[in-house]
Amino acid sequence: MALTYFGACNSAGVASGSTSNNDDNGIVFWRAYTCPGSGNQTVQEIAAMMFSPSGGTIRLAIYDSTFTTLLAQSASYVPSSTTTDTWDAAAISAITLVGGTDYGLAITLGNTGSSSTHVDGTRSDGNYKTTDYTAGFPAPLDTPASSFSMYPIRVGVQAAGGAAAARVPQSRPFPFKPGSPPGLR
Numbered sequence: 001m002a003l004t005y006f007g008a009c010n011s012a013g014v015a016s017g018s019t020s021n022n023d024d025n026g027i028v029f030w031r032a033y034t035c036p037g038s039g040n041q042t043v044q045e046i047a048a049m050m051f052s053p054s055g056g057t058i059r060l061a062i063y064d065s066t067f068t069t070l071l072a073q074s075a076s077y078v079p080s081s082t083t084t085d086t087w088d089a090a091a092i093s094a095i096t097l098v099g100g101t102d103y104g105l106a107i108t109l110g111n112t113g114s115s116s117t118h119v120d121g122t123r124s125d126g127n128y129k130t131t132d133y134t135a136g137f138p139a140p141l142d143t144p145a146s147s148f149s150m151y152p153i154r155v156g157v158q159a160a161g162g163a164a165a166a167r168v169p170q171s172r173p174f175p176f177k178p179g180s181p182p183g184l185r
Contacts, residue, residue, distance in 0.1 A: 003044055003156035004036045007105050011036055013087065015049050015152040026132040029151050030106035030141060032065045037099030037159060043072065045156035047089040048107050050079040056110050060090050060153060061137040062097075063104035070139035071095055071103070076110070087154070096160055106141060107153045108133035 005013040008031075035041055046060045061073035074090030081088070097103055110132055127144030 003158055004041075005154045005156050006033045006036050006103075007154035008033075008049075008152040009154040013154055013156065015085075015087075015154075026109065026130060027128055028106060028108040028131050028133050028141075029128045030063070030067060030104055030144075031127065032067075032102045032104045033155075034102050035097045035099050035155075035157060037157065039099055040160035041097045041099050041157035042160050043092060043095050043097060043155055044158050045089050045154075046072075046074060046092045047087045047154050047156075048079070049085045049087050049152035049154075051081040051083060051085055052079040057134045058110065059108050059134045059137065060092070061104075061106040061108075062092075062095070062155065063106060063137075063139070063141060065102035065104055066140075067104045067106075068140040070137055070141075071097075073137050076134040085152075087152075097157060099157075099159075103155075104141070105153050105155065106133075106137060107151050108137070109151075110134040 003013070004011050009015050043062070046062065048058055048060055050058060052058075055078050057076040057078055059074055059076045062071045063069060064071065072093045072095045074092050077088075077090055079088045080086060108131070127146070129142050129145040131142065
């Protein structure tokens with residue numbers, strides 16, 4: 001079953017907004033987005049469209065819509081590409097969200113060398129603050145310094161219970177007469 005995405009992208013996971021050279025360091029961006037679907041949705045992926053020409057680290061997080069409760073966060077990691085924006089997924093706990101509900105997505109860039117050539121220009125009501133949270137996001141998230149366009153971050157979800165069930169072989173009756181030892185006919 002395919003994932004459905006939300007964040008600075010469309011439901012297929014394609015980055016929204018426009019290209020813009022962003023080379024920020026020691027900063028955090030955050031914004032609320034609506035989880036798609038209805039009912040329980042299990043987080044399968046969190047990713048940022050970034051590159052890191054000099055090994056800079058990033059960290060991603062999911063909050064409630066008010067940014068007071070931290071629901072999950074990735075470890076700090078270095079984006080895999082050094083030259084081109086790439087959706088680069090991070091490991092995160094498989095938490096359950098509710099479709100149709102707003103959740104806060106956050107990205108923090110370390111003090112050196114992470115960049116993106118995309119910005120979610122369609123949603124320029126994101127927030128930012130010059131703070132490096134690559135060691136770990138706080139709860140609640142700080143008061144923003146200002147509003148700003150969001151760096152591309154997306155979350156891929158799947159309806160809870162939507163994964164294909166493992167195939168279990170069916171048992172067959174034993175080919176022996178009742179009362180006789182197995183293997184003898």
